[in-house]
Amino acid sequence: MERREARRLMKAREANPWRMAPFTVDMTNFNTIPTIAWTPAVPRWEPEHPEEEHPVYTAPAWGNTVMNGRTRLSYVDWVNVRLRGEE
Numbered sequence: 001m002e003r004r005e006a007r008r009l010m011k012a013r014e015a016n017p018w019r020m021a022p023f024t025v026d027m028t029n030f031n032t033i034p035t036i037a038w039t040p041a042v043p044r045w046e047p048e049h050p051e052e053e054h055p056v057y058t059a060p061a062w063g064n065t066v067m068n069g070r071t072r073l074s075y076v077d078w079v080n081v082r083l084r085g086e087e
Contacts, residue, residue: 044080045076045079045080045083047076054079057078057079057082057083059075062078062079065078
């Protein structure tokens with residue numbers, strides 16, 4: 001893969017990170033072809049109707065987290081952060 005192609009992929013990911021799987025590009029050594037390490041994309045959870053709860057991360061658990069001051073995220077964002085393992 002050429003440097004130009006690697007830059008194009010990085011720009012596409014920055015423009016819309018939810019559409020592409022996360023990846024890293026090694027551009028430290030320009031004498032070799034850059035490699036891309038793909039990681040599986042975690043699907044974003046979206047409720048089908050406004051009152052739907054995630055089966056594992058419930059609204060009362062999110063409410064306790066908000067009341068204790070540990071998050072300021074909306075319920076859907078909080079669930080997606082938990083699914084990605086960032087919290």
